Amino acid sequence: MISSVLPTYARAPLTFVKGEGSWLIEADGRRFLDFGSGIAVNALGHAHPALVKRLNDQAQTLWHVSNLYNISQQKELADKLVELTFADTVFFTNSGTESCELAVKMARKYWYDKGATKRVEIIAFEGSFHGRSSAGIAATGADKLVKGFGPLLPGFKQLGWGDLDALKAAIDDKTAAIILEPIQGEGGIKPLPDGCLKDVRELCYKHGILLILDEVQCGVGRTGKLFAHEWAGISPDIIMVAKGIGGGFPLGAVLANENAASGMTAGTHGSTYGGNPLACAVGTEVLNHVGETEFLTDVRRKAELLIQGLEGLIASHPDIFESVRGRGLMLGLKCKVTNTDVLSACYEKEFVAVPAADNVLRLLPPLNITDEDIAVALTRLDQAAQFCTKVLESAET
Numbered sequence: 001m002i003s004s005v006l007p008t009y010a011r012a013p014l015t016f017v018k019g020e021g022s023w024l025i026e027a028d029g030r031r032f033l034d035f036g037s038g039i040a041v042n043a044l045g046h047a048h049p050a051l052v053k054r055l056n057d058q059a060q061t062l063w064h065v066s067n068l069y070n071i072s073q074q075k076e077l078a079d080k081l082v083e084l085t086f087a088d089t090v091f092f093t094n095s096g097t098e099s100c101e102l103a104v105k106m107a108r109k110y111w112y113d114k115g116a117t118k119r120v121e122i123i124a125f126e127g128s129f130h131g132r133s134s135a136g137i138a139a140t141g142a143d144k145l146v147k148g149f150g151p152l153l154p155g156f157k158q159l160g161w162g163d164l165d166a167l168k169a170a171i172d173d174k175t176a177a178i179i180l181e182p183i184q185g186e187g188g189i190k191p192l193p194d195g196c197l198k199d200v201r202e203l204c205y206k207h208g209i210l211l212i213l214d215e216v217q218c219g220v221g222r223t224g225k226l227f228a229h230e231w232a233g234i235s236p237d238i239i240m241v242a243k244g245i246g247g248g249f250p251l252g253a254v255l256a257n258e259n260a261a262s263g264m265t266a267g268t269h270g271s272t273y274g275g276n277p278l279a280c281a282v283g284t285e286v287l288n289h290v291g292e293t294e295f296l297t298d299v300r301r302k303a304e305l306l307i308q309g310l311e312g313l314i315a316s317h318p319d320i321f322e323s324v325r326g327r328g329l330m331l332g333l334k335c336k337v338t339n340t341d342v343l344s345a346c347y348e349k350e351f352v353a354v355p356a357a358d359n360v361l362r363l364l365p366p367l368n369i370t371d372e373d374i375a376v377a378l379t380r381l382d383q384a385a386q387f388c389t390k391v392l393e394s395a396e397t
């Protein structure tokens with residue numbers, strides 16, 4: 001008999017009932033250190049007092065009115081995002097995949113309004129992940145996501161990750177935009193080198209096509225800059241945001257410059273929930289913290305501390321781990337044994353991480369993780385690796 005919850009997830013046998021900062025408490029009372037943050041969502045950890053207060057205050061005042069009216073909380077957050085980023089304008093969604101839908105629509109409408117009605121194609125990359133809606137899976141193109149769900153939304157093609165020559169060859173008079181994650185998340189924490197992102201930007205300028213960056217996972221302070229593309233010193237045309245921006249409350253956004261957004265006039269797009277007062281109030285509070293220079297500087301400092309520790313861990317366990325990659329607090333441990341076995345060992349040691357493709361174990365702690373908790377994480381990872389080594393040894397004898 002089918003379960004009451006549609007069985008689309010392979011869930012770990014854990015039920016967390018409470019969160020406190022970087023810690024999750026299981027129904028049986030065990031305390032897990034959370035280096036998953038609900039997949040890079042709980043940017044300020046669990047039950048951050050300022051977020052709880054802002055949510056409570058807003059809940060007492062107004063939950064929902066719809067976009068038939070002005071929403072002051074939405075304007076406050078949009079103004080702040082415009083002030084802190086390349087963007088001139090913001091549309092609020094409820095998720096990453098909805099941000100993908102709008103980014104694709106925006107790029108196509110841009111060309112339509114210029115009379116270039118055949119420019120509809122979006123170039124994406126292998127290993128990417130852009131969400132589970134029709135545009136999201138079409139952009140990703142991976143068999144795993146699209147099989148059985150045809151016909152796919154047309155107008156997407158995928159090239160090898162970081163293959164600039166293929167990109168140069170693929171751009172033609174049908175190309176509307178390029179979409180990519182500055183660091184592939186689900187794909188296994190695969191950063192695009194800064195120089196490569198700069199070259200992609202130059203190519204887009206040269207051909208007049210739009211550059212869409214999917215910063216759903218790597219954005220909102222995750223890499224130690226507010227948005228990951230800032231490391232390359234470039235300015236994109238459109239970015240997709242979600243996950244961390246709501247700190248755990250469902251919220252997403254599309255940020256764009258005025259040129260890219262020029263086709264999106266009244267009536268061209270909408271969302272009933274998107275940008276509701278509750279979500280935007282919480283999002284503003286998240287940004288009040290994460291948008292601070294000192295906060296981001298501290299993320300970079302803690303990332304150095306964690307990476308240094310992880311390098312020691314890899315050196316101590318060369319049969320379990322191969323390398324560490326990523327940026328800021330978006331790190332991936334490339335495993336030599338099966339990543340999900342390492343993850344099971346982590347659960348044994350009351351430590352939460354997230355698996356990714358390419359046999360990687362993702363480490364995505366809350367951005368306000370303390371130095372003490374980083375030390376605890378390294379100890380628990382070491383214990384998990386020892387556990388894996390014992391399993392290896394008993395398999396050999």
Ligand SMILES: *Cc1c(COP(=O)(O)O)cnc(C)c1O
Pocket residue numbers: 094095096097098129130131132181185186214215216217218242243
């Ligand atoms: C999670 C993710 C998405 C999809 O976000 P949802 O909120 O699950 O729809 C899209 N792109 C990237 C890079 C992601 O990590």
